[in-house]
Amino acid sequence: MQFIYSGITSGSIFALVALGFNIIYNTTGIINFAQGEFVMIGGMLIYTLLSIYGLPFLIAAPLALLAALFIGALFERVFIKSVRSPNEIKLITITIAASIILRGLGMVIWGRNSLSVDAYIPYKVLELPAGTLTSNSLLVIIVSLVTAFSLSLFFKRSSLGKAFRACYDDKIAAGICGVDVSKIRMLAFAIAALLGVIAGIVTTPISYVTYTDGIMTGLKGFAAAILGGLGSFWGGVAGGLLLGIFEGFFASVLPSGYKDAFAFLIILAVLFLRPKGLFGKKKAERL
């Protein structure tokens, strides 16, 4: 049973990262391989604000989130918007380059050591049926779920959210109807960065932050997005949670050395049998 608890904890982080992938995919049609780096930056930001500037958490967290929106928007303007004659392959390659740049910057600014911050809430071990969960892990799960729900409300209810969905359906038509597609694209990156930074903030007290963290987090989040169906909102969430639980499960029943391999094997199997992912929908196309 322990694997379910730890699986949901790490899975909810994968879910946040997968959502970041999906939001950018839906509005621009590209995969942003720097998504994992946003998580790393989130951890680093909260470390800087809490441990170096000594701000209280209630000020530091909103500051970090604001910075995230700014970084995401800047990222889009610098790396994506300024590209002449963009196409998808070019833009994806650029995000890979950007991820390397961000990682390098992370190393220069924050150094090579793993950094940690104190827990935001008192450390407590919750005894659950056949396992335990720490109060901090519970916080991760709650924050991730709340974030996912509020984001889904934003897309469904607000007019800005509707503009996002219009862009997803058809960029040209959305543009004709008065949606500022370029602004939406910038906002998509801002929101994706925000999601990454939220993930970074909640995980840093548990599992620290190192400048190289983005690679694996990004990869797992990408796998989760693929598993759930690229572009599908709740698919990304479900994909993340499932991937986390698979990993935990394989670590606890099989020799733990093979757990990653098995988790990814499951994903391969899903993709062979259901290429659009578990919850992916195919866009209707006119013949």
Added chain:
Amino acid sequence: MKKLLGVVFMIILAVPLYAEVRLGALFAVTGPASFLGLPEKQTLEMLVEEVNKTGGIAGEKVKLFLYDTKGLDTEARKKFIRLVKKDKVDAVIGPTRSGSTLAIKELAEKYKTPLFSCAASKRIVQPLNKYVFKSPQSDTHAVGKIYNFLHKKGKSKVAIITAQNGFGDSGRTELLELADEYGMEIVADEKFRDTDKDMTSQLTKISETNPDAIICWGVGPAPALVAKNTRQLGLDSMLIMSHGVASKKFIELAGNAAEGIILPAGRLLVAEQLEKDNKFREVLINYKNAYEKRYDSSVSTFGGHAYDAFMMFKYGIEKGGKKPAAMISAVENMGAFIGTAGKFNITASDHNGLDESAFVMLKIHNGDWELIN
């Protein structure tokens, strides 16, 4: 006239070329092993500067050629060839990682250049390569020390959890191989990745086997997570770690969960706790003070490996000179010397010269190291 000038110019250029000792160094200054490579680089630069200030080795200044391997084996090979062919060095110190050292082991022989490695694997010196020495203790010694300790405490049921990297694999091999010899029973054999963020699944499996002690073999933040998760699950087995976590950084990361962890480590960490007449004390304190004064960061055992390697090299040049064969035979006949890692006794058949006594057992207590007997 022009020709003559050219010759004169070449002679002028050539004079410093012959009046200096050319030392090559390969360290993983950036990349995942940078926490090892950086103190090594800093230590070596400090030592070279010190030696040059006091007149150099055997009257010749030391010129250092230092390259970053980024922790990559291919990079180590490339840079080693560059050191030998372009920079024409007399000997090389490094590389930082075992894998990189093994990757250039045969190159050292091919180019007849003595190599003083700062990496731990015993495969660096076994099978013996005439040109290759190493300064850190082997994993065998650490495992022997741990098993001896457990044996004395009357404990024998051991669970191991090891990292999936070169360091963890080599530790795991030794832990499994030496278990019988010390009467240990391995009841669980789990693994984790450096990038893993949660170890509770593996630890739950371990707790089902109810071991006397859990031995974790890894470096970086992952062992700190093992410590945290062990406490979270409330396991009451003794938690033992490898010398890979012997840095203050580990205690910082693991926080309260680090309390009570036992590990083998070099004496450098507890230099101040050694008795006044301890033969290691002077060497350790001198190195520690010099390093901490200059770099304003606390000393680690890893920088000490570069220190010991440099001492071997220095002795080789002083007594043997720059000819590879003479340098090697001088180091092989060096006799006992006290380094930061322990008492070396290098011979023609043992190019490491350390044994189990290079380690002491430490316990983490109140966020600091405590020597236990």
